[in-house]
Amino acid sequence: MSAGLRTSSRALTRFLPSRRDYTGLRGSWRTDILAGITVGIVALPLALAFGVSSGVGAEAGLITAIVAGLVAAVMGGSHVQVSGPTGAMVVVLAPVVAVHGTASVALVSLMAGLMVCALGISGLGKAVAFIPWPVVEGFTLGIAAIIFLQQVPLATGTAGTPGHNTLLAAIETASGAAAPTVALTLALVAGVAVVMILLQKYFRALPASLLGVLLATAAAELLRLDVPRIGALPHSLPSPSLPAMDLASLGSLAMPAVAIAALAAIESLLSARVAGGMAGPDATPSGAYSPDRELTGQGLASIAAGMFGGMPATGAIARTAVNVRSGAKTRLSAVVHAVVLLGIVYLAAGLVGRIPLAALGGVLMVTAVRMVSRRTVNAILRSTRSDAAVFVLTAIITVAFDLIVAIQIGLAAAALFTLRKFASLSSVQREEVPGLRADGDEHIAVFRLDGAMFFGAAERILQEISQVKDIQVAIIRLSQLRMLDATGAHALVEVISALELRGITVLLKGVRPDHLALVTNVGVIRSLRHHKHLFEDLPAAVEHARSHVRRNAAAANA
Template identity: 60%
Template sequence: MRDLLPHRGDYDLRPRTLGADLVAGLTVGVVALPLALAFGVSSGVGPAAGLVTAVVAGVIAAVAGGSQFQVSGPTGAMAVVLAPVVAAHGLTSVALVTLMAGVIVLAAGLLRLGRVVTYIPWPVVEGFTLGIAAIIFLQQVPAALGQEASFGENTLVTAARAMADAAGSPVDGAMAWSVAVAGVVVVLMLVLPRLHAAIPASLVAVVLATMLAEATAAPVARIGALPDHLPAPTLPDVGTAALTDLLGAAAAIAALAAIESLLSARVAASMAPGGSVYDPDRELVGQGLASVASGLFGGMPATGAIARTAVNVRSGARTRMAAVVHALVILAVIYLATGPVGRIPLAALAGVLMVTAFRMIGAGTVRAVLLSTRSDAVTFAVTAVVTVALDLVEAVRIGLVVAAFFALRRVARASTVRREPLPGVAHEGDEHVALFRLDGAMFFGAADRILTEVTEASVRDDVVVVVLRLSQLGMVDATGARTLAELVTTLEQRGITVLVKGVQPQHHRLMATVGALDRLRDERHLFDTLESAVDHARSHVSRAAAGTDVPQIDGRRRAPRRPDGPCPTGQFCL
């Protein structure tokens, strides 16, 4: 367990390194503040929960996690998946479901399941991201139009209803000002980075929009009162009924937290100057502990945040101390500036999230996926559509199924059986020897086709001996090995001798277990070299032609074909 725990080597307290971490942490904290508020609001839990999560989970995930650069807190994806839970079970369920999800993620880390994320294909990840971005954008439409947002319904339906209501009602002050505030934030967030990359565009945009709304006494909805301190940790009410009702939601939240956190950590490692490493199992342990602590303090489930992590790396972070500083910056806001923060218009936060949603979608990445292969494009599109139409966990599950289907089809098509000419100088009777080379994988997706092709070719071409060349098989599963056993049995029952050449050591045990090698007529029919297998096959043909090696088939002898007369009664002729 020692490698899953924090240690002294996680930090570098030399003045130069510590100074770089302080600057990076301050930068990320300024960027994260409006996002924490916005994601808290969009999840239905409230802005205070967003701030608490950014502080508590941000510190614990930074200290206990497996990445040097990961910044954790509330995220758009978590807000999307948490909103239906709040709608269905109420605000009181958030603390318990957060604790349960944290325990599940913690257990996954202790069980060393961190590498599982590497099995998620790129098109699924990108389709998932596109779907989340679309949901985040659609969630902000009611607030940008000055209307009450409803949680728990499909976001596409909610956005369409909000636009229809806005179009069918007269334009009042609240609607006009909400659109104006959201528009100002969007424009500033798009323009300010062009003036100077170091400007915290989201924070500046929110501050200016708030000042505008305050100066004009605009009739727009505000965040409202916020606590000026962290709440004391409390254990939520735990009952058997509540645990049962929330288990499915907790599992979905835990899956999302694990996937998003590990993907973010992997991105951070690739962005770090000179490259970096991260421990996926320790990262899950850290994220699990972070969510557990967040639930105790009244927060929401936390994950690694790709956007804030990227800002952290680009700002020059050296160690995990930068993520700790980011959380302390937000903690200072809670104790010193909750009054001004409570006056921020909700429409301003909606504008921040709309721009954030667009930035989650890389046009180049989408183009690359769509132009890669047809199967990857279909996987990407299906995942994105299901994310918007159903829910996030179903989207990942269905995306994986679609990707697996296309992958299996590609592997099956690459698994081939070819009849090859016999090596060396031609001998009389070589036409009665069939050498089949199996390439690729002998697995359930290709086994039946290979069985049919070999059997039909052997019977059609009047073959006496079949040599199966297996040295080029890269993979054999239980179905493939069992099918090889059926192939040997089928051919031997038809009077065709089967020789096997080149069983690889990693396949030998499986074939012996399912009985593929026991079906051979003689244990000497298993060869290591092609030359010895072909020589033995030719000797079988010679003895069969001479009538000294004629197998029994259904009680009748198989004899050579005679050109000068009919086949003798009761015999099969070659």
């Protein structure tokens, strides 16, 4: 086998399952199975609710939790991540369904899954580390607000307005609610919320969301309430098939697929990163994960879900947290979670179909509120004004416009504030000529550049140095310059050229080794009057400057 083939083979094996994925299974299989059963019970109402809320139906949500949950568990890069439909994906998918119809979901899942796989294979998994914390939390706050608003139609027993802004649609829906249905549905929502809050506070070991849905369903059945229900569900999984494709549909779904792929990658990696540092009951962290393999696993999960009639999937932080806190150590727990949901499809589909939609709305409303940590919000708002502004801006744009646009603008705002901070830390200081005072030192100026000289600060530094008067020699110290880019180097060229045109000799001192290639290629050294005007230590530069001043004085007296 050639070296190239061996390298390609090793690269490919990074994305494939191995025995290492189940290290420690002999000692943890019992807790893994129990954790998987617990997560499956918790995931049931969420999968149903997210399917309904996205517009593709409860069946698609359940299929996604089963198929994508199993594929991601086996192929993903995290040992404890649990995948399936999530609230963030619902927010992106709902407008796609409203515009292109439910038939588009399978194709857009396939397209987005291929894109996520490509991101993983290309090694971009670590890019999520560059997303600032305020952007992530603002994004989360915006998603939570949208999820809550999306449940208003379910909570009021009315039909939503597809394709409208979430806030406006919620207001229109609430204003069109009619009695007595709205009173019954709101009562079910309130009942589910109370059960979930009380059980979470006093009996954390119990599956609060499932019990809330069961009690609401029992009440609706016993009282024969006339409220919207989930409806009929299949008693088995459909056969896998490729969605219909044509150039027109591929073109119209290209941008939605890009948005879904970006969201799937970001949410899955953030969830896996959080899970990696999360401790289980034994206080042991869950451990590291492979970002690139996680992306390929999530991409394959969305592809598989689309082929079975599901929706795009991502890593689900809430279910992953339940998994870790239940003692999960290996992928077996996520596999068991998928098997539990599959058993429900085959054994209890009829009972699940009787669940009131308002009960699912109540589950998601409570889930949305819990997505936002008051402590985190206060910490960001009290940190710096720039971080607080990025946080608020990202949240507002998420609700008002689009999730991907919110991330883009949030990143742009964070980058702008960071550059502004870097620029403020950059400075030019005029120093006294070191050593004993000598005649003519008043005609020598020593400048020290500190911090960073890049495109955000170069213009200001150029102006400050260029304003110097009544000198014959300028020594520019570069040893304290930590960062230099092409714009900063070009600004140095302009400074040197401007001073030399005024008859001022420029000496450079202390060019850092890591900057030498840049200043040479951009032309900084070439712009000096002589190549010997580049010095490694300050005393030599000062002595050379004094010799220039003495020669000028002698020439003037001649």
